[in-house]
Amino acid sequence: MHDMSDEPQPQQAKPGRAPREPQPDGDPGTPPAKASDDPGTPPDQGGQGDTDPGTVQMRAVSDPGTARNKKQAEGGPDKTPAQAQPPKQPKQTESESESESDADPGTVQMRAVKGTAGTQGAGTPDREQPRTQPESDPGTMQMRAVKGTARTPGAARTPGAARTQGAGTPGPTNAPASASAPAPASASASAQADNDPGTAQLPTVSDQGGTQAAAPAGKRKRTGWRRAIPTWRMTLGAAIVVVLLLAGGFFLGYSLVQIPPANALATKQANVYMYADGSVIARDGEVNRENVTLAQISKDAQHAILAAEDRDFYTESAVDPKAMLRAAWNTALGKGKQSGSTITQQYVKNYYLRQEQTVTRKAKEFFIAIKLDREVSKDHILEGYLNTSYFGRNAYGIQAAAQAYYGMDAKDLDPARAAYLSALVNAPSQYDVVAHPENRKAAESRWNYVLDGMVKKGWLSASERTGMKFPVPKESTLSTGMSGQRGYIVRTVKDYLTQNKIIDEDKLDAGGYRITTTLQKPRQDAFVKAVDDKLMSKLDKKNNKVDTYVRAGGASVDPKTGKVVAMYNGVDYVKQYTPNATRRDFQVGSTFKPFVFTSAVENGSQTQDGRQITPNTIYDGTNKRPVQGWDGDPYAPENEDQHSYGDITVTEATDSSVNSVYAQMAADVGPQKVKQTAIDLGVPEATPDLADGPAIALGTATASVLDMAQAYATLANHGRHGTYTMVEKVTKAGTPIELPERRTRQAVSREAADTTTSMLQSVVQNGTASAAQVAGRPVAGKTGTAEEDTAAWFAGYTPELATVVSVMGQDPVTAAHKSLYGAMGLPRINGGGAPTEIWTQFTQDALKDKPVTDFDLELQPGSDVSEAPAEPTTADPTAGDTPDEGGTPTGQETGTETPGQTPSTPAGQTQGQTDGGTTDGSTGGESPTGGGTADGGTTDGGTTTEGGTADGGTTEGGDASDGGATGGPTGPGWGFAPQGARRE
Numbered sequence: 001m002h003d004m005s006d007e008p009q010p011q012q013a014k015p016g017r018a019p020r021e022p023q024p025d026g027d028p029g030t031p032p033a034k035a036s037d038d039p040g041t042p043p044d045q046g047g048q049g050d051t052d053p054g055t056v057q058m059r060a061v062s063d064p065g066t067a068r069n070k071k072q073a074e075g076g077p078d079k080t081p082a083q084a085q086p087p088k089q090p091k092q093t094e095s096e097s098e099s100e101s102d103a104d105p106g107t108v109q110m111r112a113v114k115g116t117a118g119t120q121g122a123g124t125p126d127r128e129q130p131r132t133q134p135e136s137d138p139g140t141m142q143m144r145a146v147k148g149t150a151r152t153p154g155a156a157r158t159p160g161a162a163r164t165q166g167a168g169t170p171g172p173t174n175a176p177a178s179a180s181a182p183a184p185a186s187a188s189a190s191a192q193a194d195n196d197p198g199t200a201q202l203p204t205v206s207d208q209g210g211t212q213a214a215a216p217a218g219k220r221k222r223t224g225w226r227r228a229i230p231t232w233r234m235t236l237g238a239a240i241v242v243v244l245l246l247a248g249g250f251f252l253g254y255s256l257v258q259i260p261p262a263n264a265l266a267t268k269q270a271n272v273y274m275y276a277d278g279s280v281i282a283r284d285g286e287v288n289r290e291n292v293t294l295a296q297i298s299k300d301a302q303h304a305i306l307a308a309e310d311r312d313f314y315t316e317s318a319v320d321p322k323a324m325l326r327a328a329w330n331t332a333l334g335k336g337k338q339s340g341s342t343i344t345q346q347y348v349k350n351y352y353l354r355q356e357q358t359v360t361r362k363a364k365e366f367f368i369a370i371k372l373d374r375e376v377s378k379d380h381i382l383e384g385y386l387n388t389s390y391f392g393r394n395a396y397g398i399q400a401a402a403q404a405y406y407g408m409d410a411k412d413l414d415p416a417r418a419a420y421l422s423a424l425v426n427a428p429s430q431y432d433v434v435a436h437p438e439n440r441k442a443a444e445s446r447w448n449y450v451l452d453g454m455v456k457k458g459w460l461s462a463s464e465r466t467g468m469k470f471p472v473p474k475e476s477t478l479s480t481g482m483s484g485q486r487g488y489i490v491r492t493v494k495d496y497l498t499q500n501k502i503i504d505e506d507k508l509d510a511g512g513y514r515i516t517t518t519l520q521k522p523r524q525d526a527f528v529k530a531v532d533d534k535l536m537s538k539l540d541k542k543n544n545k546v547d548t549y550v551r552a553g554g555a556s557v558d559p560k561t562g563k564v565v566a567m568y569n570g571v572d573y574v575k576q577y578t579p580n581a582t583r584r585d586f587q588v589g590s591t592f593k594p595f596v597f598t599s600a601v602e603n604g605s606q607t608q609d610g611r612q613i614t615p616n617t618i619y620d621g622t623n624k625r626p627v628q629g630w631d632g633d634p635y636a637p638e639n640e641d642q643h644s645y646g647d648i649t650v651t652e653a654t655d656s657s658v659n660s661v662y663a664q665m666a667a668d669v670g671p672q673k674v675k676q677t678a679i680d681l682g683v684p685e686a687t688p689d690l691a692d693g694p695a696i697a698l699g700t701a702t703a704s705v706l707d708m709a710q711a712y713a714t715l716a717n718h719g720r721h722g723t724y725t726m727v728e729k730v731t732k733a734g735t736p737i738e739l740p741e742r743r744t745r746q747a748v749s750r751e752a753a754d755t756t757t758s759m760l761q762s763v764v765q766n767g768t769a770s771a772a773q774v775a776g777r778p779v780a781g782k783t784g785t786a787e788e789d790t791a792a793w794f795a796g797y798t799p800e801l802a803t804v805v806s807v808m809g810q811d812p813v814t815a816a817h818k819s820l821y822g823a824m825g826l827p828r829i830n831g832g833g834a835p836t837e838i839w840t841q842f843t844q845d846a847l848k849d850k851p852v853t854d855f856d857l858e859l860q861p862g863s864d865v866s867e868a869p870a871e872p873t874t875a876d877p878t879a880g881d882t883p884d885e886g887g888t889p890t891g892q893e894t895g896t897e898t899p900g901q902t903p904s905t906p907a908g909q910t911q912g913q914t915d916g917g918t919t920d921g922s923t924g925g926e927s928p929t930g931g932g933t934a935d936g937g938t939t940d941g942g943t944t945t946e947g948g949t950a951d952g953g954t955t956e957g958g959d960a961s962d963g964g965a966t967g968g969p970t971g972p973g974w975g976f977a978p979q980g981a982r983r984e
Contacts, residue, residue, distance in 0.1 A: 259352065259368055259375070266351045266388050269511035270400070273490055275521040276565075276728055280403060282486035284494075285511040288404075289396035293734050294383040297398055297410045303460070304418035305386060305398075307453030308425060308446075310343040313382065318344040318373030319366055343385050344369045350388035386410075391421055392428030393476055405473035415460055416471045419450040434476055444470050485528060487573025492582055493517055496726045500740060503730070513737070516729040518563035526845035527554055527566040534837040535807060536571065538824050549809040549818040553580025554838065555706040556803040556846065559716035562724045562742060564706070565801070566846065576812075581705045584688060586791040586808050586817070588708055589784025589831065590657045592678070592699035594715070594756050596666050597650060599677035601752040601860050605669040613650065613668065614863045615759045619661040621645030621653055627694050630667045635694055637663045640785075651759050655767030657783065659698055666697035680747040682710035682721055699784055705804045712795050713802035715760075716780070718858075719753030720746050754857035761855070764796070768832040772796055775843045778854050783831025790817045794835035799853045801846060805835040 230238070270283035272290050283290070294302070306313050320342050341349070348368045372381065391401035399410045401421050406413075413421070423446040424431050431443040447470060454460035482490060493515060497503045503513065531552050539547040554568040569579035599605070600613040608629050611617055623644040626636040637659045639645070645658050653661035666674050671692045678696075679685050683703050690701040703711075706724070714721040722744035730737040760780035764772045768783040772794070781796025795804040807829055809818035820829045829835075 259371055262351050263354060267510070271490075271494075271508065271511050271513045271515060273486075273493060274514070274516045275519050275524070276517065277521060278516065279521055281517065281519070282482060282490050283400075284482070284490050285509075287396055287511070288394045288400050289387070289511075290399040290403075290514065291387045291397060291512060291733055292399045292410055294379055294386075296734065297383075297386060298413045298418065300415040300459075301398060301402075301410055301413040301418040301421070302382065302386075303454050303457070304415065304422040304450055305382075305389075305425070306343075307457060307459065308419075308422035308450045309346070311453055311457055313343050314378050316342065318342060318369040341365070342369070344373055344381050347381050347385040347388065348372060351384055389425050390428055391424045392432050404476075406471075407474060415451065415454065415464070416468050419447050419454070420471055420473070422450050423447050432473075432476075434473055482573050484572055485524070485567075485569060488569030488579040488581070489517070489519065489567065491573075492567065492569070492579055493726055495582070497730070502727070502739060503737065512732050514731045515727060518565060518726055518728050519567065520565045523556065523566040523842075523846045527556065527568045527842050530838045530841040530845070531568050534841060535824070535834045540825070544822065544825070546809075546818070546820065546822045547824065548812055549820065550823055551576065551580050551808040551810050552806070552838070553583070553705045553808065554803065554805040554842070555581045555709040556801050556842070557706075557709045557713040557724055558800070559713040559797065559802050562710070562713065562722040562744075563728075564709075564724055564726045566803075566842070567706070568805075580806070580808065584702050584704045584707070586702055586806065587689070587699055587786035588701055588703050589699040589786045589791065589793055590659075590662075591708055591782050591784035591793045591795040591804070591831070592701060593654065593657065593662045593697055593784075594760055594782050595678040595681060595683075595711070596662055596669065596674050596697045597654070597759065598681070598715070598748055598752050598756045599674045600665060600669045601755050602677055602748045603669060603673050605673075607668050608664075612862060613665065614860060615651040615654075615755065616649045616863065618647050618649055619653055619658075619664060621648045621656075621658045621661050623660060625660040625664070627663050627667050629664075630694055632693055635663065636660075637695070637698065651762050654759055654782070655763050657768055662697040663694040666694040671696050677748060678711065680721065681714045682724070682747075683707055699786070705806050708793075708795050709802055709804040712797050712804060714747050715753045715756055716797040716799065716802045717753075718750045718856075719748040720744050720750075750858050751860045754855070755860040755863050757855055758857055758859055758863070760796075768830070769794060769796065769836050771832060771836040772840050772843075774840045777843070777847065777852050779843075780855070781836075781839070783836065785830045789819045789821055789828050789830070792820065792829045792831045792833065792835050794831045794839050796836075796839055796843075798843065798847065799855055800850055801843060803839055803843060805839045805842075807834050807838075 265287065268285060268287040269289045269291055270285040270287060272283050273281040275281055310316070345365050348365050352368055353365060387397040387399075389398070390396055391398070391404070393401070393404040395401040395404040398413075398421065401424070402408050402410045402413055402417075405421065405424075406417055408417075420443075423443060426446060430436060430439050431446060433440045433443050451460065451465055451468065455462055455465050481487070494508060497508060497515070498505045531554065535550065535552055539550055541547045551570065552568060553570070554566075555564060556566040557564055567581045569581045570576040573579075597613070597615075605613050607613060607617060607619070621639070621644065623639045623642050624636045626634060639659050640657065645653070645656065645661075648656075648658065648661065650661065650665070652658075671694060674696055675690055675692060678690070678701075683690070683701065684707055687707065688702045690696070690703075710724045713724070722742050725742055727739060730739065757780045760782055761778065763769050763782055764779045769779075769781045772779045772781055775798070777798050779796050779798055781794060784793040784795070785791070786793075789809070791806055791808045793804065793806045795802075797803065807820065809820040809823070810816070811818050821827065823829050824834065826833070
C-alpha cells in the first residue's frame with residue numbers, strides 16, 4: 001500500500017450522483033490499472049502527479065460547458081482495472097480543503113444522463129470494451145468539472161488504480177467519506193482521453209462556492225405576457241427601419257411624380273359676352289369660369305380667402321403634416337370633414353388632379369405641391385386657386401362667383417362680400433343662404449370666422465369689423481344660360497368672330513374670352529319690348545293656328561360707325577333655335593327697290609327712250625306691263641292687288657311700291673349693275689337668289705335682316721360703307737385680342753345715296769310706311785312683302801339709326817315657310833303693318849334722349865325736274881330712236897305726250913313713257929331672269945320705244961347680257977304672274 005498522506009483526497013460525491021470514472025485513451029469504457037497493483041486494491045482517490053505513469057487525470061477543457069479526459073501518463077503499460085471497495089475516507093477539514101494544488105482546476109463530478117454512457121465489464125484486463133449499455137441501464141454517466149470543490153489531500157490511494165466502477169457492481173466507487181449512500185450500480189463512468197474520437201465532452205460550470213445547475217449558464221427566459229412586449233433593441237431597430245423606409249419612399253416619390261398638365265375641367269372657361277356698357281349678356285361653355293389675374297381681384301378678397309383657408313400661406317411650406325394629422329383626428333372625432341390641406345395642395349387638386357378621394361391622389365397631391373412650391377411664386381398659386389375654386393351656383397372662380405352672388409366684378413368686392421364668398425368655399429351649397437335659408441346661422445358663423453381672421457392678421461381694422469353687417473346675396477337667377485335673346489346673341493357673335501377669322505373656332509370653344517359687343521342694353525331691351533307690344537302680345541296661338549307661324553327678326557345699325565346696337569332674333573332661343581336677324585331664307589321683297597334707283601343714279605342710267613332716271617322720271621305703272629329692253633324670257637310682273645297705275649313718277653311708284661315700274665327700271669339700268677350696287681351697299685355677294693334679271697328689283701334675294709340693315713345704313717351715311725361690326729373688344733386673361741380694322745369707302749356717290757334718301761322720305765310721308773311718321777323724326781324707309789305673304793318687311797332709317805324689321809311665317813314643326821294670311825286676326829300682314837309699327841316704337845325709345853336732326857342731303861342734279869316721254873311721231877333720229885316697226889298692238893290706246901309734262905296726269909291717262917313692272921311675290925310669276933323678252937311693242941299712248949327698235953331691238957343701257965336667259969332659272973312658272981299672286 002502506498003502512503004496516501006501526501007496525495008490529494010478524492011472528491012466528495014453529492015447525494016444521488018455516481019462517482020465519475022475516467023478512462024484511458026486506448027480502451028473505451030475500461031479504466032486502466034497499474035501492473036504493480038494487486039487485485040482488490042482500492043482505486044486511486046486523488047489526482048495523480050505528472051510522474052505517475054498510466055494515471056488518468058480529469059480536467060476541464062477550455063470550451064465553456066464541456067470537459068475532456070486527458071491522459072497524463074508519460075509512459076508505461078496499460079494496467080488491468082481492479083474493482084474493490086474503497087475504504088472510508090476521513091472527513092476533510094477546512095485547512096485541508098484549501099491545500100489543493102493550483103494546477104488542479106477543479107474536481108470532477110459525474111451525473112447520470114440517459115442514453116449516453118456505455119457499459120464495461122469488471123475485471124477485464126487489457127481489452128477494449130464497446131461503449132454499449134444494456135436496456136436496463138437507466139442512463140449513462142456524464143462528468144463535468146466544478147470549480148471550487150475541496151479535495152482531501154491526505155486520502156490514501158492505490159497507485160495505478162482506476163477511478164471506475166464496473167458495470168453492475170453494487171459497491172460505490174471512489175465514494176467520498178461524506179457520502180451517505182453509494183451511487184447507483186447502474187451508473188457507469190465514460191471518460192476518454194482527448195485523442196479518443198469518442199471522448200465525451202464535459203460541460204464546465206463556474207459557480208464559485210455554490211450549487212451548479214445542470215444546464216449551461218445563460219439569461220433567464222421571458223415567459224407569459226412579457227414575451228409580447230418588444231425589447232428596446234427591437235423598438236429601436238423597428239424605428240430605424242421605418243425612418244429609412246419613409247426617407248426612401250419620399251425620395252422615390254419625389255423623383256417619380258412629375259407636375260402633370262392641367263386637367264381638362266380646370267382649363268375650361270366660359271366665354272363672357274357683354275353689352276357695350278360692360279354688363280353681362282351671357283356666359284357660354286360647360287363651365288362657368290372666367291379667369292382673372294391677381295391684380296383684378298380686390299385685396300379684401302385675397303385676404304378673405306387666406307383668412308378662411310390658409311392664414312400662413314405666404315410663410316408656410318407647401319404641405320403641413322401637422323394640419324393634415326389634426327384634420328384627420330378632428331374628422332375621426334366627428335367634428336366635421338376637414339381636409340388639412342394648404343392652399344397649395346388644394347390648388348394642385350383643383351388644377352392638376354381630380355376630386356376623387358384616394359390614397360394615390362393624395363400622395364400625388366403631396367409631391368406635386370412640394371415641387372410646385374419650388375417652381376412658381378406664391379402669388380401665382382393664389383391666383384390659380386382663386387380661379388379654380390368652386391363657389392356654388394355653377395360658378396368656378398372668384399370672378400364668376402362675384403357675378404353670380406352680387407352681380408359685380410371681383411375687383412369691386414368689399415370685405416363683407418369677400419368674406420361671404422370665401423366662406424362658400426368650405427360648403428358651397430350649404431352656405432348659400434338664398435337657396436338654403438335654414439343654414440343662415442351656420443353661414444354667418446363661418447362669415448364671422450373669416451372676418452375675425454382678417455382682423456387677427458391685421459388685414460381688417462377692428463372698428464371696421466365691428467360695424468359690418470352680413471351681406472345677403474341676390475336671388476339666384478335660374479335662367480342664366482341661353483334662354484331669351486341671350487342664346488341668339490351668343491350664337492351670332494360667335495359666328496361673327498369665326499367668320500371674320502378673329503378667333504379660331506376651337507380656341508373659342510375652349511373658352512376664356514371676354515367679349516364686349518356693340519349691343520347697347522337699353523336699345524336691346526327696347527327692341528324686345530317693341531316686338532312684344534306690337535306683335536307677340538296680339539297673337540292667339542291657342543285659337544288661331546296661323547299665329548303659331550309668326551316669327552320676327554330685327555337689327556339696328558349706327559350708320560356712322562357700322563356698330564350693331566340692337567337685335568331681335570326670336571321669342572326664346574331654347575324654343576326657337578334659328579336667329580331670325582341673320583337667317584337668309586326669306587325674300588326681302590320690295591325693300592330691295594331703293595337699290596335699283598340708287599344704281600340708276602350712280603350709273604347715270606336712262607329710260608328706254610333716253611331720259612335721265614330721276615325721282616320725277618315718268619314710268620308706265622300698268623299692271624302686267626311687259627318689260628322692254630330685255631332679251632330674256634318675256635317678263636310682265638303684276639302689281640299688288642293687280643292694280644294699274646298708268647304713267648307715274650319714280651317717286652310715286654316708290655311710294656306705292658309699283659312692281660311694273662321697278663322691273664322696267666332694272667332693265668333700263670341693267671340687272672348686273674343693280675346687283676353690283678346692292679353688293680357695294682352691303683348686301684353679301686353670296687346672298688341666295690341675288691338674280692341678274694329684272695326680277696332682282698322685286699326682292700327675290702333672300703338677304704338677312706342684318707344684311708339689309710347694313711345696306712340701308714350705307715344710304716343713311718351718304719353712300720359711305722363700312723362693314724358692320726358686332727364686337728367692340730375681345731380679351732383673354734386681360735390681354736387684348738387684335739380686331740380687324742374697320743375700313744370705310746364711298747360705295748356710291750353721295751348724290752346717289754342722298755337722292756334715294758329723299759325719295760324714301762316720301763314713302764313715309766305719302767306711301768306705304770306712313771305709320772313711321774309717329775316716330776316724330778325725319779324718316780326714310782321702304783316696305784316690302786315676300787311672295788305669298790310669307791314675310792313682311794320695313795327697312796327705315798333716321799340720321800342716327802338704320803333699322804330693319806321683318807315678320808315671317810314658319811311652321812314650328814316642319815320649318816316650312818307659311819303665309820301669314822289671317823295672322824293677328826287680319827286678312828294679311830304687309831310691310832306697312834306690324835313691321836313698321838315695331839320699327840316706330842323701337843326708334844322712339846332708342847332715340848328718346850337724342851335731339852331731332854334732319855337729313856343733310858346733296859341731291860342729284862335735275863332730280864326736281866320731271867321729263868315727259870317724247871311724242872311718237874316726232875322722234876329725233878339723232879337720238880337713235882327708230883319707228884316702231886311692229887305698229888300699235890290691237891286694243892291698246894295710243895297717244896302722245898309732250899315733253900315736260902308733269903306727273904299730275906291722272907292714273908290711266910295715256911303717257912308716252914314705257915314703264916315696266918313685275919309682281920311682288922307672285923307664285924311662279926316672277927323669274928330671277930326677269931322673265932319675258934322685251935318685245936319693244938307700242939306703249940300706252942305711244943308708238944315708239946326709247947332707245948331701241950320697237951320689236952325687241954337694243955335698248956338703252958342694256959344688252960343680251962343684262963338679264964338674259966342665263967341670268968337665273970327659267971322654265972314653267974317664270975313667265976307672266978298668275979292673277980292670285982301679289983307682292984309689293
